Amino acid sequence: MKRTTDEHGRTRKLLIKGGRVVDPASGRDGVMDVLVDGGVIARVGRDLPADGADVFEAQRDWIVAPGLIDIHVHLREPGQEHKETIATGLAAAVAGGFTAVACMPNTDPVNDHPGITELMLRRAADANLARVYPIGAVSLGSRGEQLAELGAQKAAGCVAFTDDGRPVATALLMRRALEYAGMLGVPIIDHCEDPSLKGDGVAHEGYRAAAMGLRGIPGVAESIMVERDIALAELTGGAFHVAHMSARQSLRAVRDAKTRGEARVTCEVAPHHFVLTDESLETPLRYDTNVKMNPPLREEADRDAMLEGLADGTVDVIATDHAPHHLDEKLVEFDRAPFGIVGLETAVPLVFDRLVHAGRISVTRMIELLSVNPARVLNLPGGSLKDGAPADVTVLAPDAKVTIRAAALRSKSKNTPFDGWTLRGGVAATIVGGSVVYRNE
Amino acid sequence: MLRSRHLLGIADLNADEIRQVLETADAMKEIAARPIKKVPTLRGRTVVNLFFEPSTRTRTSFEVAEKRLSADTLSIAVATSSVTKGESLLDTVRNLEAMAPDMIVMRHASSGAPHLLARLCRSVIINAGDGMHEHPTQALLDAFTIREHKKRLDGLKVAIVGDLLHSRVLRSNVQLLNKMGAHVWACGPATLMPADLARFGVRPTTSIDEAIDGADVVMMLRIQHERMHGHFIPSTREYFTLFGLTAERLRRAKDDVIIMHPGPMNRGVEIDSDVADGPYSVILEQVTNGVAVRMAVLYLLAGQEGGTD
Numbered sequence: 048m049k050r051t052t053d054e055h056g057r058t059r060k061l062l063i064k065g066g067r068v069v070d071p072a073s074g075r076d077g078v079m080d081v082l083v084d085g086g087v088i089a090r091v092g093r094d095l096p097a098d099g100a101d102v103f104e105a106q107r108d109w110i111v112a113p114g115l116i117d118i119h120v121h122l123r124e125p126g127q128e129h130k131e132t133i134a135t136g137l138a139a140a141v142a143g144g145f146t147a148v149a150c151m152p153n154t155d156p157v158n159d160h161p162g163i164t165e166l167m168l169r170r171a172a173d174a175n176l177a178r179v180y181p182i183g184a185v186s187l188g189s190r191g192e193q194l195a196e197l198g199a200q201k202a203a204g205c206v207a208f209t210d211d212g213r214p215v216a217t218a219l220l221m222r223r224a225l226e227y228a229g230m231l232g233v234p235i236i237d238h239c240e241d242p243s244l245k246g247d248g249v250a251h252e253g254y255r256a257a258a259m260g261l262r263g264i265p266g267v268a269e270s271i272m273v274e275r276d277i278a279l280a281e282l283t284g285g286a287f288h289v290a291h292m293s294a295r296q297s298l299r300a301v302r303d304a305k306t307r308g309e310a311r312v313t314c315e316v317a318p319h320h321f322v323l324t325d326e327s328l329e330t331p332l333r334y335d336t337n338v339k340m341n342p343p344l345r346e347e348a349d350r351d352a353m354l355e356g357l358a359d360g361t362v363d364v365i366a367t368d369h370a371p372h373h374l375d376e377k378l379v380e381f382d383r384a385p386f387g388i389v390g391l392e393t394a395v396p397l398v399f400d401r402l403v404h405a406g407r408i409s410v411t412r413m414i415e416l417l418s419v420n421p422a423r424v425l426n427l428p429g430g431s432l433k434d435g436a437p438a439d440v441t442v443l444a445p446d447a448k449v450t451i452r453a454a455a456l457r458s459k460s461k462n463t464p465f466d467g468w469t470l471r472g473g474v475a476a477t478i479v480g481g482s483v484v485y486r487n488e
Numbered sequence: 489m490l491r492s493r494h495l496l497g498i499a500d501l502n503a504d505e506i507r508q509v510l511e512t513a514d515a516m517k518e519i520a521a522r523p524i525k526k527v528p529t530l531r532g533r534t535v536v537n538l539f540f541e542p543s544t545r546t547r548t549s550f551e552v553a554e555k556r557l558s559a560d561t562l563s564i565a566v567a568t569s570s571v572t573k574g575e576s577l578l579d580t581v582r583n584l585e586a587m588a589p590d591m592i593v594m595r596h597a598s599s600g601a602p603h604l605l606a607r608l609c610r611s612v613i614i615n616a617g618d619g620m621h622e623h624p625t626q627a628l629l630d631a632f633t634i635r636e637h638k639k640r641l642d643g644l645k646v647a648i649v650g651d652l653l654h655s656r657v658l659r660s661n662v663q664l665l666n667k668m669g670a671h672v673w674a675c676g677p678a679t680l681m682p683a684d685l686a687r688f689g690v691r692p693t694t695s696i697d698e699a700i701d702g703a704d705v706v707m708m709l710r711i712q713h714e715r716m717h718g719h720f721i722p723s724t725r726e727y728f729t730l731f732g733l734t735a736e737r738l739r740r741a742k743d744d745v746i747i748m749h750p751g752p753m754n755r756g757v758e759i760d761s762d763v764a765d766g767p768y769s770v771i772l773e774q775v776t777n778g779v780a781v782r783m784a785v786l787y788l789l790a791g792q793e794g795g796t797d
Contacts, residue, residue: 257682260599260621260656334600379576380598382619
């Protein structure tokens with residue numbers, strides 16, 4: 048992708064013409080033009096003159112939305128570059144319509160130090176594709192023993208803290224983290240999972256795993272810790288965000304907490320948890336390690352609860368939990384394979400096909416879940432097309448026929464259970480800071 | 489002939505195929521009664537027994553079956569630790585396949601491991617036990633043994649008692665017995681029952697007396713001593729008090745009840761020695777029949793080679 052800059056290296060003016068602008072933050076919804084100048088939104092209105100700007104012609108049925116933001120991504124760099132690098136991860140992000148991603152700290156070494164945050168930001172600047180917002184570790188090495196220097200990490204660019212991959216180990220550490228991060232004005236994201244209930248489980252505890260002889264992880268392993276963290280958020284006033292929520296009991300806990308209104312609680316759901324169930328353990332392939340993720344694919348009642356929460360507003364964010372793994376790592380016995388699937392390049396088609404076209408949510412709600420709310424939860428710039436906002440824009444083609452091909456993914460890893468799926472709805476173009484960084488030709 | 493070129497589990501067999509295996513095993517059992525216990529059926533075929541878990545009974549049983557059918561056999565016991573060091577399962581098997589075996593009999597601690605091989609390798613795969621999932625030849629030899637005594641499977645009450653959660657013998661037997669019309673009662677402590685056990689097609693109970701009551705067959709499963717560590721049972725002594733099979737408890741069963749155990753037994757934990765060695769026990773017959781049933785499986789799968797997939 049080439050940046051549209053003039054001979055002085057300044058970003059040229061860009062006019063996105065003729066699409067349906069959907070900008071929940073300003074309440075705009077209609078066929079309009081968007082003028083970008085100097086990397087920010089200059090004007091949104093009908094029939095704007097090009098006036099020397101480059102023109103991006105959008106089809107009338109395309110949707111021009113504030114840039115999509117994925118707040119749960121594993122970019123694997125530093126330390127696991129055989130799975131993904133920041134450059135390949137960001138190429139996948141923009142191809143998937145994301146103008147910004149927040150990346151998890153479970154790299155090698157763990158991102159518990161400003162030096163690592165700075166490295167990530169430097170690599171992201173070199174890649175010059177989507178924006179990167181590092182999420183720092185709550186504790187040193189994510190070992191759950193000693194609080195990391197959250198203040199220094201925030202100053203270096205971290206937007207939130209988590210020990211993702213594992214839960215914040217103890218109630219006391221979570222309490223302190225919420226208090227301390229609250230002071231800094233950033234949220235704690237928790238991978239909620241009681242380690243003793245999870246045990247060495249590899250799949251959702253239910254009939255399917257039992258029949259296939261796979262060790263189970265019950266839904267309450269997640270919800271017990273969601274409830275713990277809600278109680279601590281109520282105690283401390285800190286902001287708590289539930290990562291990759293999957294169990295119906297967790298959704299109920301979040302809904303109740305929001306009704307009480309005494310805690311700052313938000314939550315995210317990954318596409319695979321509202322599309323698939325544990326039936327995928329058996330069909331179309333038995334023991335396919337590309338359906339092994341943590342939290343696991345749960346049963347129908349859980350999947351339906353996620354769909355309900357997405358529609359009724361309990362769920363704030365759709366985040367992919369993009370977790371690339373090398374083919375060699377996945378081509379092993381089910382219980383030896385690592386957890387996780389790639390998600391950046393499959394999210395938009397799945398959301399369109401399974402949520403919007405299925406009549407479960409509106410396009411406006413889709414943009415809230417993928418752009419407005421992610422920006423709000425992590426206090427990021429973006430999520431809006433207001434004048435002066437960063438010119439991060441995603442152009443969506445709601446009726447495009449998309450066939451997912453694992454081999455064609457831009458991510459370095461191809462571990463997706465959606466290979467061969469044909470879905471309705473895709474990405475037309477991704478614009479970051481006024482530059483078209485991806486175009487689906 | 490069987491529809492699948494592999495034997496991965498009872499899940500892939502229908503009632504006709506199960507009957508066919510049992511009838512073939514009848515003929516194979518007769519070979520063991522001859523002075524020269526060998527037929528040339530698999531001459532020139534190579535069978536690899538690849539055991540990633542320790543096993544005496546099953547591995548020996550397959551070896552004897554293979555030798556009686558004149559196959560060239562080799563048995564490889566792979567310590568799980570050496571696999572952890574380096575080579576993946578797939579690489580191990582592809583290296584073996586480079587030496588052109590016809591069949592691989594595999595036991596592995598991971599559920600679904602043989603399914604991975606069946607998808608990616610050339611050889612015929614026979615599952616000799618995968619994790620907590622299936623042990624199809626055990627279920628077939630159990631059915632063969634029951635049928636020898638009862639002349640049928642249809643309508644029998646079969647009680648399976650023990651560590652249901654971790655048992656591949658349970659999972660294969662339940663499927664087979666259901667396909668053949670038997671009524672299965674599954675009994676064990678609440679901590680050792682799989683989720684949604686009723687959906688397996690069994691009557692779940694935590695009362696061994698209820699399970700045994702009027703039973704034609706009582707099948708005892710092994711309790712591993714390590715189970716105390718996951719808070720599954722407080723002690724083997726308490727387990728024996730609540731779930732151990734004793735002569736006294738056995739009085740509730742039918743007069744002609746048979747007692748089975750897939751081995752290895754823990755005497756005094758899940759079964760009293762009096763019962764294990766008593767008149768109703770068919771535990772050693774199971775071992776004898778294992779050879780015949782495995783010969784039948786090898787024969788039926790070998791016969792398919794070059795046939796349709």
